[in-house]
Each structure stands twice: as C-alpha cells, then as structure tokens.
Amino acid sequence: MSTYLVTGGGTGIGAAIATRLAGDGADVIVSGRRREPLEEVAATHPRIVAMPADAAEGAAMRDLVAEVRERYGSLDGVVANAGGHGYDTVGDTSDETWRSSLDANLTTAFVTVRESLALLEESGGSVVFVSSLAGIRAAPETAGYTVGKHALLGLMRSVARDYGRRGVRANAVCPGWVRTPMADEEMQVLVSEGGATDVESAYATVTRDVPLGRPAHAAEIAGVVAFLLGPDAAYVHGATIVVDGGAHVVDVPTLAFS
Template structure:
C-alpha cells in the first residue's frame, strides 16, 4: 500500500522527543490533520500527557538504543501496518566548551543529538522505503553556526545536516525524502530554562526580558512558538513538499542573514 495525496489523514507519524516543546507541537499538528501519531521518548509522563491530548500512542524507548528503536518500529508496524514519517526531534546536552567537556559528556551529547536520529532513521528505513515516506530531522541554528560554550550540542547539530544529506542521497531513488529544519530560539521548556539562567546572570528582570535580549538583533525580533516550527515539519513530512529532499530549512526569524560586523551601525542609530 502506497500513500498518495498531499494531506496527512491516515498517515503514521513517529516523533522522537515527542513529550515536550517542538516534538509535542509536531504531534498536535499532525493529529489535528487526522494522522496516527506515535510519540517516542524516555520519560513516560510527558509522553502520555501529549498522547492523551492528541489521541496518539506512546512508546517509551531510548531512540539511541538499537534494540529499543527496533522494538519501537516493530510496535508501530504491528499496530498500523505501515510507517510514513519519522520526525527525528530528540536532542539536548552538550552545553560546555571543549576544554570543559570530558569523555562522558561528549558521548552523552553526541548520543542525544546525533545517535538518536541515526539509529531511528536506520531502523525506520525499510518501512519508509515501502511507503515512500519522509524523514524530517530537527537540527538547530547551532547546526550552522557556533554559539558560546556549546561544543557537544553544536557538533551534534552540525552532524545532523550531514546525516540528512547522506540519507537523502542514498535513499532518494527508493522514494524516501529526507530534510532538516534548523530553528533559532523557540519558546520550549528547554529554552525557558536557558532564559531563566541567562536573565539571572545578565541582571534582567524576567524570562521575557531574556528572550527579548537574545532576539534584539533578529529581524523578526522574537522567538518562535513551537507551533510555527511544527508547521514547517508538517510541510516537509507531507506530499506538499514532494520535490524537496536534502534541504536544510532555516527557521530563525532571519537571524542567519544578519551581518554581525554591521550591528554596531544599528546600535549607533546609523
């Protein structure tokens, strides 16, 4: 059975890191269009909260563990008989410079940000080849540029773009499309924690002031809502993007187009 058409009704969508933030928003978006949503992650409580709100299913599993990922895919196929979209969204860890990153922290960062996507993609590929499905990999603006003191995270997110391109090249002839999304600041629980810490260190009054500060030089002047990123993921993981593969779609409010050396002119009112 091969899916045809551009809509999402009836499609089977697996979302890693589906319990919070962007993953939860992606689950909500697909479910609203009638897709069968399966959220995968290591923490049962947030997964169940998302699944109960969207009518989806929960699989508690470490996406970086081969046996767990293989079992998750087997559960999906046993329940639905097919798999149409993998959204590789799991990530986190790696928030230190190289000189302060020990071997354990390095391994943890790459496992969370890269291995999760690699292992799940590998285990989903046979089913995706059969359905001529899609993989959407959620990278980050950190996959294109380097922020301060985020070595493991930055390297992992950069590597996701390489993974996207090699998957797209190798499996395009089999009908599988693979694309990446690189969000900038998004108001997720993880970003909220960062903003709380940043606001305290910078002497700002609130989390909102923190977001305002980090987006002050972004053309759109604000962070994204998770639903805005979910809309992009849904586009790439649907028939509406039927001739797009190997692409890296940046969703950062325009941050990447800013010429940093000219910011001084703006700040001087010129």
C-alpha cells in the same frame, strides 16, 4: 491515513509537531525516554499514542518499529527530534559529557532512522531531522551541542543521497530561539547571570538582533515540519530549512550601525 513517528515527542517542539500532525488527521506515535510527558501529550488527542523508548538504543527502536508495523501496518514519516544539552567549551567538555551530547543530538536520529528505513521504503515515506541554528552557526560554550547539530545535517544529506532513489525523502529544519521548556531553562541562566531581569526580558535580549524581533512558537516549527512531510513538498529533498526569524541573514560586523 498517514502514520508518523516523532522522537522527543513529550515536550516542546516534538509535542507541537505531534499535535499538528494529529490535528491534520494522521496517526502519531510519540517516543522518548520519559513516559509521563509522552502520556500527557497522548491524552490531548485520540490519534496520538505514547511509546516510550530510548532513541539512541538500537534494540529499543527495533522493538518500537516492530510494534508500529504490527499496530499500523506502515510508517509514512519520521521526525527525528530528540535532542539534548552539551554546553561547554571544547577544553572543558569531559568524555562523558561529549558522549552524552552526541548520543542525544546525533545517535538518536541515526538509530531511529536506521531502524525505520525498511518501513519508509515500503511507504515512500519521509524523514525530517530537527537540527538547530546551532547546526549552521556556533554559539559560545556549546561544543557538544553545536557539533551534534552540525553532524545531524550531514546525516540528513547522507540519507537523502542514498535513499532518494528508494523513494525516501529526507530534509532538515534548523530552528532559532523557540519558546520551549528547554529554552526557558536557558533564559533562566541569563537571568541568574544578570543579563536579564526575568524570562520575558531574556527572550527579548536574545532576539534583539533577530529581524523578526521575537522567538518562535513551537507550533510555527511544527507547521514547517508538516509541510516537509506532506505532498506539497514532494520534490523537496536534501534541503535545510532555517526557521529562525531571519537571524542567519544578519551581518554581525554591522550590528554597531543598527
């Protein structure tokens, strides 16, 4: 029986990953700062357990990992999914916003993985970092988020380089637009600015030039994460898997010819 920890597991992609892993028969711990959404996810499946904690706080994650060891005896995988905003240009980003964005998008993964490594070495476990298409591209006015998600790939590669010989695999996924509460909020911004009439038309607008022509469902990202954690990916290590409907292959200067 496998045991997995999913940070940011109370909503969106994290909740979908937890549901998928539990459905595949694993024990899943969902963690995050807000207890209520975690408990809502845990209530959907008997193998999901809520353990609230701030993933950016070393003491909190040490306590959580100690509880995992006591309750389950092992940890087979970590999904570093916690993230947050960071929407502004470099010139308009305050010190507070910068620190907050890096804490949410990078420090959470660093601390969670650091505190979990001993258990992962014992089990020959795996880490999946949830980055973003913003980890390999740059959207307008998202400096903190873009830098954090880019740095997350560097963190993944560092873990892969240093811990592969110790039996720990590390990989990353970079989703594009995914239907989540966080993305819904961004669609509302587009609506309020006159770029769309409602959330559905906003999603249609932002995926107009995506080859598959639609946003992903969170369950589709969860399927890729489940593969990376599982035995079929036993030799996949240090990889960045882009799950964006083909958006990253589009040659922007030729869009006028479409």
